Amino acid sequence: xxxxxxxxxxxxxxxxxxxxxxxxxxxxxxxxxxxxxxxxxxxxxxxxxxxxxxxxxxxxxxxxxxxxxxxxxxxxxxxxxxxxxxxxxxxxxxxxxxxxxxxxxxxxxxxxxxxxxxxxxxxxxxxxxxxxxxxxxxxxxxxxxxxxxxxxxxxxxxxxxxxxxxxxxxxxxxxxxxxxxxxxxxxxxxxxxxxxxxxxxxxxxxxxxxxxxxxxxxxxxxxxxxxxxxxxxxxxxxxxxxxxxxxxxxxxxxxxxxxxxxxxxxxxxxxxxxxxxxxxxxxxxxxxxxxxxxxxxxxxxxxxxxxxx
Numbered sequence: 001x002x003x004x005x006x007x008x009x010x011x012x013x014x015x016x017x018x019x020x021x022x023x024x025x026x027x028x029x030x031x032x033x034x035x036x037x038x039x040x041x042x043x044x045x046x047x048x049x050x051x052x053x054x055x056x057x058x059x060x061x062x063x064x065x066x067x068x069x070x071x072x073x074x075x076x077x078x079x080x081x082x083x084x085x086x087x088x089x090x091x092x093x094x095x096x097x098x099x100x101x102x103x104x105x106x107x108x109x110x111x112x113x114x115x116x117x118x119x120x121x122x123x124x125x126x127x128x129x130x131x132x133x134x135x136x137x138x139x140x141x142x143x144x145x146x147x148x149x150x151x152x153x154x155x156x157x158x159x160x161x162x163x164x165x166x167x168x169x170x171x172x173x174x175x176x177x178x179x180x181x182x183x184x185x186x187x188x189x190x191x192x193x194x195x196x197x198x199x200x201x202x203x204x205x206x207x208x209x210x211x212x213x214x215x216x217x218x219x220x221x222x223x224x225x226x227x228x229x230x231x232x233x234x235x236x237x238x239x240x241x242x243x244x245x246x247x248x249x250x251x252x253x254x255x256x257x258x259x260x261x262x263x264x265x266x267x268x269x270x271x272x273x274x275x276x277x278x279x280x281x282x283x284x285x286x287x288x289x290x291x292x293x294x295x296x297x298x299x300x301x302x303x304x305x306x307x308x309x
Contacts, residue, residue, distance in 0.1 A: 002087045003034040004107065007080035009073055010052075010094040011042040017051045017094055024092075024100040025059060031104060036308050037062045039094075040080040043070030056306060063308040068301040074176040077156065079300045081165060090159045097196050098157040105192055106159035115187035118158035120151060121196045150183050151191060158182060174299060175289045233275065 006024065010017065021037070028035040039062065041049040049066050056062040065083055067076060081089060088110055092098050098119060106117040156178060160168070167185040183189070 003036065003085075004031065004088050004090065005036045005038055005084045005086040006090045006092060006103070007038050007040065007077065007084065008092060008094050009040040009042055009076040009080055010044065010048055011070065011073070011076070012044045012046050012048060013094040014044070014046045014048045014051055016096060017048060017055070020094045020096050020100075021055050021059070021062075023096065025061075027100045027103050028061065031107060033107070034086075035061055036086060038080050038083060039064050040076045041066045042073065042076035043067050053306075056308070061308055064304070064306045065302065066304040068303045071300045073156075074178050075300045077178055078176060079302070081160070081168060083305070084165055087162050088159055089165055091156050093156065098155070099194065099197065102157075102192065102194055103159075109190050109192070110159050110161060113188060114190045115161040115164040116158060116182060116185075116189040118151065118154050118182070118189065118191060120191045120193050121153045121155070122193050150180050154179065154191070156182075161187070163187065172299065174292050174297065176299075233279070 006028070008020075008024075013020075024037065028037070037055075037059070039052040039055070041052060041064070049064070052062075052064045052066075056064050063083075065079060067079060071079075077091060081091070088107075090103055090106060092100065092103075102119060106119075109117045160182070164185055164187055167187070168181060171181055171184070
């Protein structure tokens, strides 16, 4: 019989974890295959891991994995997928925004031969209009800039086949944008449209600053376009400056030009200085990622792992 593992990364999700497991267990009871739930605690500061342990004691399908500290969701998710030994894995968050009831549909398409079945959000309940707008804009910018076509309005909620998991394990980069990596591995992929619910309990861990940094992570991980844009912008600025210089020289030779123009000079100097600093900042983002990769630190460290049963 085939085996399915549900990977659930969590950080400070104690308020809704029991309800999440109740709904997930009801779904798994309906599947005609062997199932396991792997809870990954990403260094939570509340009693999330204690609840995970209690769920393991009450349900023999549950296994628990605790990281040594908070490494972030991308690495917590990587750790969970590394420990999967099943024929397929489903990734889902513990906040109940993604409905566990959609898992049987994922499994059905997997049995039809698809290696990656991902959920695409038709709506995002419980989120502000500004967040919806920025999220939509991010996915569309990524679609324009990235050479890897990343599906729009798609999160981590998905099913991965065994060969997709094996392919993903070969990618050990430290600056990870999992939504892009899921697409990068290729194979047969299929979208399932669903309506995303609001959080069941607790508050989101993603404030706008973290989302901004996450967007930069995604763009720099899957596109060199910012470097090209900095190059093109610098070239355009140089051309404009050269033409302006020719105009000033011609005006001085033909018409004469008294010493003046301090305000315009300051504007030009500040503009060019700002453009240079912006270009250096873009280059610095990429150099910083190369520096992190060059240190070759482990992606994560495990504090405790307890298998199911």
